[in-house]
Amino acid sequence: METQNYIEYELVDSVSDRNIMTDSREEAIHAFEKGWTVYEHHNTINQHSKFTQSNLTVTMMWNDNPEFQGS
Structure with a gap:
């Protein structure tokens, strides 16, 4: 069975410390x-x-960027 390709967006508001997935x-x-x-x-x-x-996106590998792993 093939894995469905999809993209999720993580929205982070540093002012109110809100984090939304969409x-x-x-x-x-x-x-x-x-x-x-x-x-x-x-x-x-x-x-x-x-x-x-x-350009709206700069590609970075998730595993290679610990600062983006969440805190």
Whole structure:
């Protein structure tokens, strides 16, 4: 059985210390525009990306970045 490829977005508001998971890219972009930190999580390739203003995503490997493992 093949693994379904999907992307989840982690929305982090450092001001209120809120953390929300969603599968809606539109919601993720909206949160990013409001100043939240947004991460993409890819289930099939174990990859983690952080949205940036320049291109909306800068790819970083989840396992190689302990600061993004959560606190």
